[in-house]
Amino acid sequence: MARLAIGVDFGGTKVLASVVDVDTGKVHGTGKKKTAATDGPDELMQRIYGVARKAVEKSGAEMSEMTGICVGIAGQVDTERGILVGTANLSRSVVNLEMARLLREEFGIPAIIRNDVQIAAAGERAFGAGRGVDDFVVIFVGTGIGGGIVRSGELIQGAAGNAGELGHTTIDANGRICGCGGRGHLEAYASRTGMTRALWGEVRRGRASVITELLPDVNPADPAVPPIKSGVLQKAIDRDDPVVREVIEEGGHFLGLGLANVVNFLNPTRIILGGGVIEAVDAFFEAAVRETRKYALTYAGEEVEIVRAGLGDFSGVVGAAVLAAEAAEAT
Ligand SMILES: [Zn+2]
Structure with missing residues (x-):
């Protein structure tokens, strides 16, 4: 059976989520939304929940089949504790946001967060120009x-x-x-x-x-x-x-x-x-x-x-999914 995980790439202008087969890098379903610089913590989390659900729905799989979820976001991230410390591109009120905990509670699957370019590096390493x-x-x-x-x-x-x-x-x-x-x-x-x-x-x-x-x-x-x-x-x-x-x-x-x-x-x-x-x-x-x-x-x-x-727009979501699966299996 395919090992699937959700990768989310939260950028300055859009948030992209994909269900990815972490053994092949194949994308099975994607959701996408615009982001606004004025987003507060609630709007930010709601956008992520929305695109992640959309991606799972499009993939034809169930949320319970997902190995885990990883969100990559432009900003300062405490990866150990799963906290978004702060971000230059979004509202100043988005500080010390416990993203990983909120994601686990929302979806009931293992969740981690990373910096947005770290997920892109992971994607390129696994299936793109960094192979x-x-x-x-x-x-x-x-x-x-x-x-x-x-x-x-x-x-x-x-x-x-x-x-x-x-x-x-x-x-x-x-x-x-x-x-x-x-x-x-x-x-x-x-x-x-x-x-x-x-x-x-x-x-x-x-x-x-x-x-x-x-x-x-x-x-x-x-x-x-x-x-x-x-x-x-x-x-x-x-x-x-x-x-x-x-x-x-x-x-x-x-x-x-x-x-x-x-x-x-x-x-x-x-x-x-x-x-x-x-x-x-x-x-x-x-x-x-x-x-x-x-x-x-x-x-x-x-x-x-x-x-x-090598992966264009999908470097981030693919890398995030790979990291989500790795983290879930390490625990
Ligand atoms: Zn600067």
């Missing part, structure tokens, strides 16, 4: 930038569960303010949020861009302007828009700087890049690869393999 490699780093570029580190085949969590937070490393000590409140962090330059701000800033300064045509309803002066979708960025590049190209090149440059630091510090065999903007916008991926090799120590920079994620 057969013992030392690699996974970096996901979305509304923020997260990273996961696999060393000698083990996912490194760090003392506080925050290993791999590349998005909050400093690349310009006097630079832009980051969503976390820090200054000059990579995420403020190379995430979709950071590049969106830079782009609308150029428009406000009077530069002409097709982006105003592609997104006619956006007011560039609105401080809460949402991150531009990757597909829209690629459309602007297809139309040879110089402003979008410049912002994408700049974002790729800064991502490359951050990755060069990773190469010099960890010397991984492979770097796996994921997220919509990496998948959809070739110019961004290419700039990041070029700049990584340029700024890294020569030999390490030449040797490191830089590839795109």
Whole structure:
């Protein structure tokens, strides 16, 4: 009989849940919902319950057949106690939330929580671009930038569960303010949020861009302007828009700087890049690869393999399910 588990990936803009066969990586059913930055703890848990139930229903299996559930979420996670300590992308009221306990009570199956990129790293390791490699780093570029580190085949969590937070490393000590409140962090330059701000800033300064045509309803002066979708960025590049190209090149440059630091510090065999903007916008991926090799120590920079994620949008849910099954069987 197939060993099934539920993987949930709670990101900045959507929450995705899948029932996954943890021996093959095959996805049997999926539920998906948008998330809102204003969500409090109750809304957050209700969204997770909803998508998880939907995934089980679509898979044709029963909740009681699930080995366990794991939720990966962008934020600080106490994996040991199953508590979401805090998160930069959601309401400030979501702190010290006992997610694992609430999930166990709701579904009656073993439950754990992890950081969102740690689950993606686990998915890529089990069934994606990390197969057969013992030392690699996974970096996901979305509304923020997260990273996961696999060393000698083990996912490194760090003392506080925050290993791999590349998005909050400093690349310009006097630079832009980051969503976390820090200054000059990579995420403020190379995430979709950071590049969106830079782009609308150029428009406000009077530069002409097709982006105003592609997104006619956006007011560039609105401080809460949402991150531009990757597909829209690629459309602007297809139309040879110089402003979008410049912002994408700049974002790729800064991502490359951050990755060069990773190469010099960890010397991984492979770097796996994921997220919509990496998948959809070739110019961004290419700039990041070029700049990584340029700024890294020569030999390490030449040797490191830089590839795109193998499971696309499903790295996180597949990895979460694998971790859920592993944790359930270890107890
Ligand atoms: Zn930050």
